[in-house]
Amino acid sequence: MYSTKTTPPITASTTNASFTLTAGCSGAGCSGGITYTWSGNGSSGTGSPKNLTAPATPGTYTYTVTASKSGCANKTANISITVPPAAGSCYTLSFKGDNPKYVSNHNGIVKVKAADNSDSQIWKMETVGSHFKLVSQGSPNGTKIGYVLGVRNQGSSEENIIDLQTSASGDHQLWSRTQLTGDDINRYKIERKGTAYRISSYRMWGQGNLSDGESDLAIYSDPGDVFGWNKWTFTPKTCPGPVIEVK
Numbered sequence: 001m002y003s004t005k006t007t008p009p010i011t012a013s014t015t016n017a018s019f020t021l022t023a024g025c026s027g028a029g030c031s032g033g034i035t036y037t038w039s040g041n042g043s044s045g046t047g048s049p050k051n052l053t054a055p056a057t058p059g060t061y062t063y064t065v066t067a068s069k070s071g072c073a074n075k076t077a078n079i080s081i082t083v084p085p086a087a088g089s090c091y092t093l094s095f096k097g098d099n100p101k102y103v104s105n106h107n108g109i110v111k112v113k114a115a116d117n118s119d120s121q122i123w124k125m126e127t128v129g130s131h132f133k134l135v136s137q138g139s140p141n142g143t144k145i146g147y148v149l150g151v152r153n154q155g156s157s158e159e160n161i162i163d164l165q166t167s168a169s170g171d172h173q174l175w176s177r178t179q180l181t182g183d184d185i186n187r188y189k190i191e192r193k194g195t196a197y198r199i200s201s202y203r204m205w206g207q208g209n210l211s212d213g214e215s216d217l218a219i220y221s222d223p224g225d226v227f228g229w230n231k232w233t234f235t236p237k238t239c240p241g242p243v244i245e246v247k
Contacts, residue, residue: 012054059179090239096228108143110215112208131174146246162217201229
């Protein structure tokens with residue numbers, strides 16, 4: 001009995017980039033007459049290797065290949081592709097909820113606030129390999145513009161605080177985002193490199209606290225994708241310019 005195999009998970013160079021998926025056969029019955037049919041994320045057609053175009057939105061996507069052979073049951077296999085953000089893209093980041101708020105550089109402190117259409121709520125995604133940094137594009141009093149979001153003290157444990165830092169080379173400032181599913185298909189989890197902990201608006205049930213000098217963000221576990229303050233919408237914005245990343 002044959003089975004279907006695919007290439008390992010891959011990373012596209014950027015959005016809308018070309019990439020190739022390959023399927024093969026293992027086991028008895030691989031002597032020929034197998035058709036490979038692709039599906040997922042708008043893909044279609046047959047053949048292996050299969051040339052495709054990466055989605056226009058960064059995230060992690062799954063493609064399915066179905067192998068069919070006369071007289072045999074169909075076999076399927078999945079392969080994932082990570083699409084990193086395009087360099088230099090700017091966004092606002094808001095969490096899911098009845099009263100969603102936006103990640104803000106509030107005079108040099110990371111806070112979540114109601115939308116105010118200011119540059120303090122715009123973040124530039126700077127690609128670093130298959131990850132990215134989030135660079136502040138504004139602040140009401142001009143403090144820490146060009147600083148990046150990073151886990152305090154280079155932390156990698158649950159509940160470690162996220163604040164604004166000068167850009168460095170550590171994993172604590174590198175993030176990946178993965179598209180969620182179902183009702184949250186347009187939202188993402190944002191995970192610290194090397195961990196399964198994600199950016200979370202963890203204070204006051206997501207609503208934060210503007211009255212103190214502490215950050216409203218930390219990294220938290222949410223393996224079931226349960227809490228809205230861990231699910232983020234990226235809304236494209238025009239980058240203010242120029243803003244220099246502070247190192």
